[in-house]
Amino acid sequence: MNEDLKKTLLNPIFKGNPITVLVLGICSSLAVTVQLKGAFVMALSVIIVTGLSSLVVSLLRNSIPNRVRIIVQLVVVALMVILVDQVLKAYAYAIDKQLSVYIGLIITNCIVMGRIEAFALGNKPIPSLLDGLANGAGYGMILIIVAFFRELLGSGTLFGLRVLPASYVPNNLVILPPMALIILGCIVWVQRSIQKDLQEK
Amino acid sequence: MNTNSNVYTIVYTTLIVVVAAAILSIAAMALKPKQQANIKAETISQMLTAAGFSSKEDLGKLGNDKVLEMYSENIKTAFLIDAQGNKTGELETEVTGIELQDNLKLENKNIASGNPSLPVYVFEKDGEDINVIPCYGAGLWGPIWGYIAFNADCSEIVGAYFDHESETPGLGAKIKDEAWFREQFKGKAVDFAHPDNPFGIIKGGAPKEDRSKIDAITGATMTCNGLDAALDTWFKAYMPFLEKKAAAAAEDDDCCCEEGCEDGCCEDGEGHQHEHHHHHNHQEG
Numbered sequence: 001m002n003e004d005l006k007k008t009l010l011n012p013i014f015k016g017n018p019i020t021v022l023v024l025g026i027c028s029s030l031a032v033t034v035q036l037k038g039a040f041v042m043a044l045s046v047i048i049v050t051g052l053s054s055l056v057v058s059l060l061r062n063s064i065p066n067r068v069r070i071i072v073q074l075v076v077v078a079l080m081v082i083l084v085d086q087v088l089k090a091y092a093y094a095i096d097k098q099l100s101v102y103i104g105l106i107i108t109n110c111i112v113m114g115r116i117e118a119f120a121l122g123n124k125p126i127p128s129l130l131d132g133l134a135n136g137a138g139y140g141m142i143l144i145i146v147a148f149f150r151e152l153l154g155s156g157t158l159f160g161l162r163v164l165p166a167s168y169v170p171n172n173l174v175i176l177p178p179m180a181l182i183i184l185g186c187i188v189w190v191q192r193s194i195q196k197d198l199q200e201k
Numbered sequence: 202m203n204t205n206s207n208v209y210t211i212v213y214t215t216l217i218v219v220v221a222a223a224i225l226s227i228a229a230m231a232l233k234p235k236q237q238a239n240i241k242a243e244t245i246s247q248m249l250t251a252a253g254f255s256s257k258e259d260l261g262k263l264g265n266d267k268v269l270e271m272y273s274e275n276i277k278t279a280f281l282i283d284a285q286g287n288k289t290g291e292l293e294t295e296v297t298g299i300e301l302q303d304n305l306k307l308e309n310k311n312i313a314s315g316n317p318s319l320p321v322y323v324f325e326k327d328g329e330d331i332n333v334i335p336c337y338g339a340g341l342w343g344p345i346w347g348y349i350a351f352n353a354d355c356s357e358i359v360g361a362y363f364d365h366e367s368e369t370p371g372l373g374a375k376i377k378d379e380a381w382f383r384e385q386f387k388g389k390a391v392d393f394a395h396p397d398n399p400f401g402i403i404k405g406g407a408p409k410e411d412r413s414k415i416d417a418i419t420g421a422t423m424t425c426n427g428l429d430a431a432l433d434t435w436f437k438a439y440m441p442f443l444e445k446k447a448a449a450a451a452e453d454d455d456c457c458c459e460e461g462c463e464d465g466c467c468e469d470g471e472g473h474q475h476e477h478h479h480h481h482n483h484q485e486g
Contacts, residue, residue: 034370065210072217079221083228090232093239094261101367154371172420175371 008131012138014195019142020188021198024110029143030180032102036159039147041095043140045088045103047133049080050112054120054132056080061121073116074107081106111139146183150174242268244303249275251348251362252324252331269296277325281318286441289318305337305346312438319438329353332446334439338431341423343367345376345431349386354450355443361386363428373424385415391436391443399436402429 018024025046032042056076057064064072085103088096096103106112115135120128151157154174156164173179192198203209246260246268254275260268273296281290281302293300302308302320311317322333330353337346347363361383363376375382391399392413400413402425407414417425436443 038370063204063213065204065213067205068210068214072214075217075221079224082225086228086232086236090235090239093236093243097243172371175369 005127005130008127009134012131012135013141014138014191017138017142017191018111018114018135019139019184020191022111022114024114025139026181026184028102028105028109029139029146029184030177032099033143033147033150033180034154034175035098036144036147036151037095038098039140039143041088041092042099042102043136043143045084045099046106046109046111046139047136048084049077049106049109050115050136050139051129051133052080053077053112054115055125055129057116058120058123058125058128064121069121070113073113077112077116078107109139111135142184142187145187146180149183150180154179238265241265241299241301241303244301245269245272245299247362247364248272248322248324248333248348248350251360252326252333252350253360254324254326257362269299272296272299275324275326277323277330279320279322281320282439282442283319284312284315284317284438284441286439286443286445292320292322302335305335306344309337309434312434317438319442321442324350331359334435336431336435338427338434340365340368340376340427341373342369345424345427347376347428347431349432351443351446353446355446356390356450358386358389358391365424368424369421372418373421375418375421376424376428379418382415382418389413389415391440393440393444393447396437396440398433399440400429400432402426402432 012018016022019026019029028042033039053073053076057073060072060076081104084106085096088099088103112132115132119131123131148158151159152163153171155170156162156166156168204213242265246255246257249255249260249268249271250257252275254271255263260271263271273294276294279292279294279300280288281292283289292302302318308317308319312319320335324331324333332351332353332355333348334351335346335348337344339345343366345363345365345368347361349358350360351357352359363383365374365377368374368376389400390412393399401407401411401415402417403414404417404422404425407416417429
């Protein structure tokens with residue numbers, strides 16, 4: 001049982017990472033990775049939303065009418081997202097402003113619904129919570145890696161602090177969404193060369 | 202229980218929606234005062250930044266209460282004006298009940314319909330008045346807005362601050378992030394001779410000697426065009442007020458000379474008027 005929980009917790013971080021292996025949640029990972037601070041708060045918000053939504057849906061799993069289960073799940077996810085957004089607006093206003101619409105768009109993040117459908121509907125609350133948290137963390141980790149490169153090369157800063165010399169000319173291409181996709185591609189490449197079983201024949 | 206029956210499904214979904222709605226309303230009600238305080242402090246710190254009292258970053262670290270205090274200590278008066286530049290009402294400036302005219306979206310519509318109620322915030326810094334006015338318009342992805350600070354007779358811009366809802370980070374968002382862009386506004390002026398185009402943000406570089414033009418941001422053409430249009434609209438709406446201020450200042454100088462006061466004052470007045478005159482010529486030329 002403990003072994004199972006450990007697997008639930010660690011698998012989504014690397015071996016079954018939602019972004020690089022399941023290729024879910026790509027759109028928001030392109031949008032919020034221009035700066036590390038934004039990526040960090042976004043990662044945290046997604047972790048909270050995936051964790052709590054999976055927990056709540058798992059608690060309700062035996063009572064949800066099968067025909068409307070997607071709608072019920074959406075209501076739960078939307079509830080969590082709006083709560084996170086409202087709390088950020090009250091206690092982290094500057095960051096909420098920076099992330100603007102993307103907090104709201106967590107609702108459409110495929111990872112949340114994906115994990116509910118694939119895991120929370122058929123598992124007990126505690127493993128579901130862990131699965132949600134771990135998948136959010138796997139998503140967040142990739143977000144932070146991509147944001148690291150984009151902020152470093154695109155602005156010459158990390159967390160808003162200048163690390164590259166002032167003579168460095170910021171690469172404007174890195175700031176645009178296509179470059180996030182290219183960096184993401186590089187991460188997938190690195191992961192697949194380490195993890196040979198992911199390579200297609 | 203049969204969880205697939207119609208009755209169960211309807212009752213279940215109704216229940217879920219009602220519970221979710223209840224949780225959200227409670228959260229919204231509980232957090233609303235804090236959220237509105239944040240928005241108010243944000244608006245005020247944008248004005249204080251434009252007027253040159255502090256920087257946005259420093260004000261962010263101060264916390265809401267300190268920002269409100271700073272506003273209350275430094276503001277002289279705040280009032281509303283109509284389309285003709287006449288005062289129509291006062292805004293409370295005491296720290297306990299600071300009033301702002303912050304529905305800029307609505308006023309933007311009212312400007313178009315010719316019946317706006319525009320705010321003017323008059324701060325006092327080093328013994329001189331600073332008049333702060335807002336602007337509002339459409340960027341590339343969403344609204345953009347900001348505050349522009351004028352000197353006592355509104356003949357010169359002394360600072361500006363801009364914000365946006367969803368401009369592209371690293372491109373359009375630079376209207377807020379890049380200090381050099383805001384710094385350009387210092388020493389510029391509104392072109393009274395061209396009421397339809399009183400200010401310009403010029404792609405490819407503004408002519409240095411033109412007092413009402415600044416450089417646009419590379420890669421942010423649409424946002425800069427939006428800001429240019431917003432400034433033109435709002436400056437035009439404020440123009441009667443700005444012109445009255447300038448005229449009143451010129452009159453003050455005249456009075457002073459007629460009454461035969463000290464030499465310094467007279468020279469000051471003349472020098473000032475001369476400068477103003479010169480400026481005017483240049484704009485027409």
